Amino acid sequence: MDLRQGIGPRRPGKTADEFQQDLLSNLFYRRGTTVESASARDAYETLSLTVRDRLAERRSRTAAAHFATNPRWVYYLSAEYLLGAQLEQNLLYSDTGDLAAEAVKTLGFSLEDLEELDIEPGLGNGGLGRLAACLVDSMATRDIPAVGYGIRYDFGIFHQIITEEGQTERPDDWAFHGNPWEFPAPDDRQTVGFYGHTEPIPGAQTRKRWVPGEIVLGEPSHMLVPGYGTETVNIVRLWRARGSEASFDLSRFSAGQYAEAVQEAVRAENISKVLYPDDSTELGRELRLKQQYFLVSCSLRDIIRRFRLRNEGWAEFADKTVIQLNDTHPTIAIAELMRLLVDEYELEWDEAWSITRRTFAYTCHTLLPEALETWPVHMFERLLPRHLEIIYLINMLFLKEVEARFPGDHDRVRRMSIIGEEPERRVRMAHLAVVGTEAVNGVAELHSKLLRETVLNDFAELWPAKFQNVTNGVSPRRFVKIANPRLSDLITEGLGGDDWLGDLERLAGLEALAGDASFLERWRAIKRANKVDLAAGDPDSLTDVMIKRFHEYKRQQLKLLHVIAMYHRIRADPSADWVPRTVLFAGKAAPAYHAAKEIIRLIAMIAARIAADPVVSPYLKVVFPENYNVTLAERIIPAADLSEQISLAGKEASGTGNMKLALNGALTIGTLDGANIEIRARVGAENFFLFGMDAYQAANAHQQGYSPWAYYEADGELRAALDTLRAGTFGEAGQRVAASLLGRDEYLTLADFRSYVESQDEVDRAWRDPQRWARMSVLNTAHSGFFSSDRTVSDYAARIWRVAPVPVPKEG
């Protein structure tokens, strides 16, 4: 009999008194201070610990239930997580908001004061990282046993400063004051090797010994991920690199060589020092490949450790484990699992390969060829010599299969190889990801279709059943309930309950209210109040938002051409009845992406020019709140009237901002790209402002001799806008943007301009009828329930992971 059974700590209480008591205990015993001397930060930390305790109790029950069930576990491997602020979400998910608001008053603070101090771990760049955060939220909400693995970067996505000069970057030391939400787990530390050489093992065929030249420690900590409306609490486990004991050179230190004494440790710790701040492009740097292998190596050993706690042998590994690769960043996991199984656990190659393929699944998040990761073979060979050997063998066996299926088709073999030969030999990670997994998915219908038809066409022909679509989704808790409390209350009232937060398709019930004048009136009043809170411009103007990373394919420059056209129209006829607009841009550009930074600089110039123009400024205002992050998104989205989703068709894999905005009642002006298509199909074409060419037209345009000049010549308004830029009215930034548009115009901005402006005119007409606009807005919310990440997770669970929920029993 296990004497420890049934023994556990005192459970955190449920009453206001107990919460209060726990808060005070934490203040005294864990923070080490008193009520009289507690600072705001003391209060914040203490409150966070008190809330965390409640989640920790649920976590212990979750772990027990999972362990007892021994289910198939989902392991989500992602180099990025944009988790957003933690306090409000954890209050909501532990249902302690009211208790907390009362209790912190005794410390002399309001909940709002303390929320100001909350951390936002910016451990991601954009859509891909935020999607990871929404998915782990929804996995817990849907009671799926899961762990999210990632890297605990010391510095997250840079802090952006906007001046008239454009964007500058500052480091983001997000945990400078500590992170009360994090549990260190030093006992689960892992050892990771790099460099070195391989040695044959006498008598062994495929087994080899890898002797690494550098050893780094991976130290994990985790944050709790509670489900909404359920007992489950999963975790995100983040790895931080540390030098081993041997990396500190005591003799050099004693000799006064302080920098040299720690240089090896510093080199090790640099691995998790900073998030690479690029988005949708590949960045070939050895440190980045090191980060990827570091994440993968630590996580796989942890996954295997967890498996072996509950199971013997390997026969069941793939039945108990599914590892989802969030884009190609963690794809080296395929070679690493092979290495562990073959070299360390001494399985036969074929058995190891069968396990590996059944364990992994891969999500692709892009269509841009430049975003598909490849690594120079020579770099790979130096850093991960054994993995390269394994990849060569995987590739050889794979290409044999291709040859057998398509005899004599040498070109196909060359195209499909995991090793690209031109212009230099490189490892193609996306190919490895397709070859080594059981399922491959895109993130919206169109994206998945284009993956099959273009980038991964050869693979889709070989293995059609492997390819699937799982349309992205977003957390309705964070992006409606927390971000937009006013609207949430009205929805709850309108639907007669808040079940919609866990079952978002229930929003469809709002359709019945879309004809109710008093409901529409309240709906509009809420939007206005949210605009007042945002304080970005006149709350009665049309708030037109474009919030996303800066990238030429997303076409912020198209929006700017429209702004300039409006500027000209107003100046030409100042007394006409213009619809006042506040155009809000927010987003970051990769620090090395000069063209994108140029566009930010141009926005800053245009904003200043318009603000200083007494004729135009009553009708048009351009604002650029700096440092777009999850917290800022939560303020802007509820205040938006119009959502700009204007990427060139065929370039945006899905988009998730489009979903967040539609859910909050913004109307979309958009192209037939990514998930826009699915949004339009659901909310209705009459409630969506469509423009531009489709993906097939766009794909052919350059081949068919596309000439930006032809559009310039043919369209007077476009010509005037471009001429203003060319003349230097908006500085060199404007001239350079115009030169790029009239040069190649890679993303066909000029071709879509006229159709865009016409659609914007239609927006103005709709806006002039407030009843009509409000009705369209309600219908957007009502029909966006599909875009919950809970539905996304259920799709993955049913079609890709083949896992079932494991409910966690309630306390007692």
Ligand code: 8GP
């Ligand atoms: C983004 C896509 O651009 C966006 O459309 C989608 O909504 C989001 O992923 C979530 O699926 N993709 C990336 O951020 C991306 O591809 N990043 C790295 C691979 C370079």
